[in-house]
Amino acid sequence: MKRNYLISMSIIVLLMFGYFYQLQNKQVKQLKQEIVKLNERIDTLEKSEESLKAKLDEALEKSKPKPIPVSVKKKRFIDMMVPALNEVYDELKQEFFQVQEDIKQNKETEKLKKLKEFYKVDTNQELLYALKPHPKSIALAQGAMESAWGQSRFFKEANNIFGVWSFNKNEPRIAASGKRGSKTIWLKKYSSVKEAIKDYYITLSRSSAFKEFRKTNFENPDPFVLVTKLDRYSEKKAAYGKELAAMIKYNNFTKYDDKEFIVQKEQKQLTKEDAKKEEEFEKNAIENSNDEVTTSNEIEESTKEETTNDMNIENEEEKSDNKVVEKKDEKSTEIKKEEQEVENKQTPIKASQKEEQTK
Numbered sequence: 001m002k003r004n005y006l007i008s009m010s011i012i013v014l015l016m017f018g019y020f021y022q023l024q025n026k027q028v029k030q031l032k033q034e035i036v037k038l039n040e041r042i043d044t045l046e047k048s049e050e051s052l053k054a055k056l057d058e059a060l061e062k063s064k065p066k067p068i069p070v071s072v073k074k075k076r077f078i079d080m081m082v083p084a085l086n087e088v089y090d091e092l093k094q095e096f097f098q099v100q101e102d103i104k105q106n107k108e109t110e111k112l113k114k115l116k117e118f119y120k121v122d123t124n125q126e127l128l129y130a131l132k133p134h135p136k137s138i139a140l141a142q143g144a145m146e147s148a149w150g151q152s153r154f155f156k157e158a159n160n161i162f163g164v165w166s167f168n169k170n171e172p173r174i175a176a177s178g179k180r181g182s183k184t185i186w187l188k189k190y191s192s193v194k195e196a197i198k199d200y201y202i203t204l205s206r207s208s209a210f211k212e213f214r215k216t217n218f219e220n221p222d223p224f225v226l227v228t229k230l231d232r233y234s235e236k237k238a239a240y241g242k243e244l245a246a247m248i249k250y251n252n253f254t255k256y257d258d259k260e261f262i263v264q265k266e267q268k269q270l271t272k273e274d275a276k277k278e279e280e281f282e283k284n285a286i287e288n289s290n291d292e293v294t295t296s297n298e299i300e301e302s303t304k305e306e307t308t309n310d311m312n313i314e315n316e317e318e319k320s321d322n323k324v325v326e327k328k329d330e331k332s333t334e335i336k337k338e339e340q341e342v343e344n345k346q347t348p349i350k351a352s353q354k355e356e357q358t359k
Contacts, residue, residue, distance in 0.1 A: 070283050074251075077150040081143055081161070082256060084194040085136055092133040092201060093261065099131055119206055129214040130205040135223040135262050137253035139197065141244045142233070144251075146295070148285045158189035162200040163295040209233075221262040223248060234295060243281070246270065250278040 102109060103124045116122065119130040146163040147155040154160040158174045165187060166173035172189035179185060190196040204210050213229035227244040234240035248254060249270050270278065 070286050073151065073286055074144075074149050074282070077144060077147075078140070080150065081140065081193060081197075084192070085139055085197055085256075087194055088197045088201060089133050089136055089139075089258070091198075092131070093258070096128070096131040096133065100128060103128070120208075129211075129218045132214075132218050132221075133201060133261075134204065134213070134217045134226060135221060135254075136256045136258070137223045137248050138226060138230075138244065139200065140253045140256060141227075141247040141251075142200075142230075143197075144247060144282075145243065145285070149282065151286050154187050158187060159193055159196045160187050160190060161193065161196050162203075164188050164196075164199060164203060165295065223254060223257065223262065246274060246278045247282070250275060250282075 099112065099115065102112060112124075112127070115131070116127055119127060121127050121130055143161040144150075146152075147161045150156075150161075154163065154174070154176070158172075160174075165185065166189075167186070172191075173186045174189050176185040176187060188196075188199065190199065204213065209232045210229070213226060216229055217226055224245050227241040227248070228238075230241055230244065231237045236243065
């Protein structure tokens with residue numbers, strides 16, 4: 001009996017094991033099928049995501065503004081700069097002729113004295129050197145080079161076309177991201193392109209670094225000779241003049257020059273190789289415009305010295321004005337005292353007259 005019971009239980013256990021084994025196999029198969037379905041779904045989703053990403057990239061690419069060709073950027077820069085340059089140049093030219101006429105007629109006017117003080121010169125000849133504007137072709141070439149054809153941050157944020165430094169913390173200015181040693185580089189911020197061009201001409205007319213440039217401009221105003229005298233403007237030294245000459249030739253900047261006011265000898269055209277180099281140079285300058293300041297330490301020191309002198313002159317004038325005001329105040333105080341004394345003397349007389357009238 002007991003044996004039969006054990007056999008029966010064993011059969012039951014085996015049956016149950018078989019049932020659960022089959023059930024487990026069925027569940028495993030179902031799980032595998034679900035996993036296959038999930039993998040298929042994941043693949044579908046991944047393909048869909050890739051498709052959507054491709055469509056999004058395509059849409060973004062289409063929505064992006066097309067890159068402006070270098071030739072268009074250059075034309076925009078020239079169209080922007082030339083009108084303001086013409087205005088400044090004509091104003092400077094007119095002043096030069098007026099002063100030249102006064103000098104011919106031996107007129108020592110107050111204006112002449114002030115101009116000599118401003119340009120820091122002693123003789124009439126030196127003043128004429130300073131007042132005569134140099135060719136516009138040079139200004140265009142320097143402006144294009146220093147501002148990367150108007151693409152530099154200094155130009156976009158501060159209208160600073162020529163990389164002119166600032167040493168006066170009270171004037172509008174912006175900081176360059178780079179430094180010279182441990183010093184922060186500050187550049188002037190101008191209200192307009194015309195103001196920037198005028199200040200550039202004044203810088204070259206006053207700076208002690210460009211005496212030879214001014215003398216040559218007066219005696220032999222050939223732009224291709226003059227650029228060789230600008231090596232002290234940039235850290236590039238002599239290479240700077242060569243780059244300016246190539247830029248003037250390649251872009252035919254001399255067509256903007258005042259033909260009656262300059263001397264220009266026939267210049268050889270750039271070779272195809274040199275023209276190709278200049279094209280690449282200008283393209284890189286525009287496309288890779290950065291925050292780099294290339295103006296030299298010499299012009300930095302010169303500008304700093306001029307700024308200091310100007311500030312000293314302003315302080316002296318302010319002190320002088322204050323002294324005048326103080327003298328006027330003192331005189332006014334004295335007059336008031338005298339009036340008070342007269343009034344005090346008249347008061348007893350008026351009182352006496354009043355008593356007599358009362359009686």
